[in-house]
Amino acid sequence: MTGYLIRRVIQAGIVVVGVTIIVFILLHLLPGGPARAVLGQRATRVAIAAFNKEYGLNKPLPIQYITWVGQLLRGNLGFSFKLNQSVDSLLSENMPRTAVLVGISTLLAVLIGVTLGIWQAIRRNRIDDYVLTGWAFLFYAMPTFFLGLILIIIFSATLQWLPPTGPDGTVPLWDQATNLILPVATLTLVYVAFFSRYMRSSMLENMVQDYVRTARSKGAGGARVLFRHVLRNAVIPIITLLGLSLPGIISGALVTEALFNYPGMGLLFWNAAQQQDYPILLGVTLITGVATVLGSLVADVLYAAVDPRIRYA
Amino acid sequence: MLTNPDIADDVIVPAAIGTSLPEGGEAGASGSLLRLVFEVFIQNKLAVVGVGVVIFMVLFCFVGPLIYHTDQVHVNLNQTTVAPNLHHLLGTDNVGYDEMGRLMLGGQTSLEVGLAAALLATTFGVLYGAVAAFLGGWMDNFMMRIVDAFLAIPSLFLLLFLATIFVPSVPLLIIVIAFIAWLVPARLIRGESLSLRTREYVQAVRVMGGGSRRIILRHIIPNAFGTIVVNATFQVADAILLVAYLSYLGLGIPPPAANWGQMLSDGVNYTFAGYWWLIWPVGALIVLTVVAFNFIGDAMRDALEVRLQRR
Numbered sequence: 001m002t003g004y005l006i007r008r009v010i011q012a013g014i015v016v017v018g019v020t021i022i023v024f025i026l027l028h029l030l031p032g033g034p035a036r037a038v039l040g041q042r043a044t045r046v047a048i049a050a051f052n053k054e055y056g057l058n059k060p061l062p063i064q065y066i067t068w069v070g071q072l073l074r075g076n077l078g079f080s081f082k083l084n085q086s087v088d089s090l091l092s093e094n095m096p097r098t099a100v101l102v103g104i105s106t107l108l109a110v111l112i113g114v115t116l117g118i119w120q121a122i123r124r125n126r127i128d129d130y131v132l133t134g135w136a137f138l139f140y141a142m143p144t145f146f147l148g149l150i151l152i153i154i155f156s157a158t159l160q161w162l163p164p165t166g167p168d169g170t171v172p173l174w175d176q177a178t179n180l181i182l183p184v185a186t187l188t189l190v191y192v193a194f195f196s197r198y199m200r201s202s203m204l205e206n207m208v209q210d211y212v213r214t215a216r217s218k219g220a221g222g223a224r225v226l227f228r229h230v231l232r233n234a235v236i237p238i239i240t241l242l243g244l245s246l247p248g249i250i251s252g253a254l255v256t257e258a259l260f261n262y263p264g265m266g267l268l269f270w271n272a273a274q275q276q277d278y279p280i281l282l283g284v285t286l287i288t289g290v291a292t293v294l295g296s297l298v299a300d301v302l303y304a305a306v307d308p309r310i311r312y313a
Numbered sequence: 314m315l316t317n318p319d320i321a322d323d324v325i326v327p328a329a330i331g332t333s334l335p336e337g338g339e340a341g342a343s344g345s346l347l348r349l350v351f352e353v354f355i356q357n358k359l360a361v362v363g364v365g366v367v368i369f370m371v372l373f374c375f376v377g378p379l380i381y382h383t384d385q386v387h388v389n390l391n392q393t394t395v396a397p398n399l400h401h402l403l404g405t406d407n408v409g410y411d412e413m414g415r416l417m418l419g420g421q422t423s424l425e426v427g428l429a430a431a432l433l434a435t436t437f438g439v440l441y442g443a444v445a446a447f448l449g450g451w452m453d454n455f456m457m458r459i460v461d462a463f464l465a466i467p468s469l470f471l472l473l474f475l476a477t478i479f480v481p482s483v484p485l486l487i488i489v490i491a492f493i494a495w496l497v498p499a500r501l502i503r504g505e506s507l508s509l510r511t512r513e514y515v516q517a518v519r520v521m522g523g524g525s526r527r528i529i530l531r532h533i534i535p536n537a538f539g540t541i542v543v544n545a546t547f548q549v550a551d552a553i554l555l556v557a558y559l560s561y562l563g564l565g566i567p568p569p570a571a572n573w574g575q576m577l578s579d580g581v582n583y584t585f586a587g588y589w590w591l592i593w594p595v596g597a598l599i600v601l602t603v604v605a606f607n608f609i610g611d612a613m614r615d616a617l618e619v620r621l622q623r624r
Contacts, residue, residue: 014458015458015461015462015465018458018459018461018462018463018465019462019465019466021462022462022463022466026474029478030478137604137607137608138600138604140603140604140607141550141554141599141600141603141604141607142596142599142600142603143554143557143558143561143574143577143599144558145558145561145578145581146557146577146581146596146599146600149581149584149592152584153584157584157585247464247465247466247467247468248467248468250467250470251467251468251469251470254467254469254470254473254562255469255558255561255562258561258562269470269473270473270562273473273474273476273477273562273564274563274564276477281473281474281477284470285466285470285471285474288466288467288470289462289465289466289467290465292465292466292467293465296465
């Protein structure tokens, strides 16, 4: 296990370095380079030259990269001149809110998705299986903002049960828990389909394995085989799937936050994209990249802890 | 190199059964594809529905304007947000374009971008993955870590970022989406190639003097063709959704051009004004198209799995 852990951590480290290199390249891909990104499109040549000298941008690229990474390691992600606030303070405000949204939605999506998947596998090729599969395809194919809009039309405009906007971030989240319901529901519904479809096929795959026949021949009943044997084996790949789906869920959170005006990292990024506030764009891209690497690392380690076949492979 | 006596059996067995097509020698790409499509149709009614929907969409968008004539060039500010009537079957939008005609025009862009981006991403991804697998060693490692790093950044963030740098036109949008979408096929094909590379027939080709290029292009890629096509089908669906997201977030193709995503996000502004014809028809078209491509992809994957099991 230790060997596997070390290998996996090193691999994650390399990917994190890769992410920083990509962001560094994006930084230099900007029209006019980093100086224009900060000083704006109308900056004079003198101002740009002075800026480049002050921030060491006239040095060779590898040295710039190392300096930049050194800054990152000290927690300096840059400064948004448009919002007059450092990117790390902006992130520390907004990231927890995204973490709440993504965390609750993912948890609910997995719980509901796995339950539905089991149900569909037991009732396969019957009417309720077909109906649930139909819904899964429908939610899966719906643009997130369209799904959220439909929920707003139903629950806010027509029934008037829930507010149409997310929490505004001025008070603690739990004081506006009702505002959180629709954003969470939107993000959850898309990914329920994702997990239930996978769980269904994973269950079906395991139901025809030899160990099921062995358990049966030893006299284990249908329910016991299903829950003690099949379910335990079928649910393991969901952990990997969770790690793999993390970037997608965070992308979904961006659209959800934009629709419900929920001040998380996605909304921050979106506003920054519209105003071409590059320090924020770069900082958020970097942090989401690193966060997903860590997320899939945790998923993989959990997977190896649950399933010994992985770590000895 | 060929010391394993079992190899003779392996070559003979599939030929004797006569069902497993691409096992030996050079697989005809079109042959395995046709067979795959054929199997899909026999086994899966949903796939038939999917293909039907896609054909309908193509006819609607590309042949529709020849039958249903509308003015999609001049705005008509005297006739904005008119409810559906006999002249305008689905009413008009906020600047007076006929909504039905607009759906046809917007659909052309959405379908073109979806198909082209999927094709570009798949082609590049397949070549990249196959080359990485074939080179092996540290080059493979290096190439795949690049893929991992790009995959770690949530795609919508990268897409929005690129959209702020390059103001999207249709060709640029295709390239930007393909730039994000090529990662998955690259990974898939690399995995597939790694297992195909060790197969006996590849070793046989090598013994007979076939070079790397020949092995990749004429043996590995054709044999991975099923996987490639299945993935490409999902790519089309994803690309159509990505265009919709980008438009909704205000960084899509700028206004005079139309696409479904743009139309839906415009319609969203009128949620509480009661202009239902600006929301539901275009929403339904997007969902139907994406579902259709997913149906086709799923059915093909099932058919492929059945075939793999039979091997």
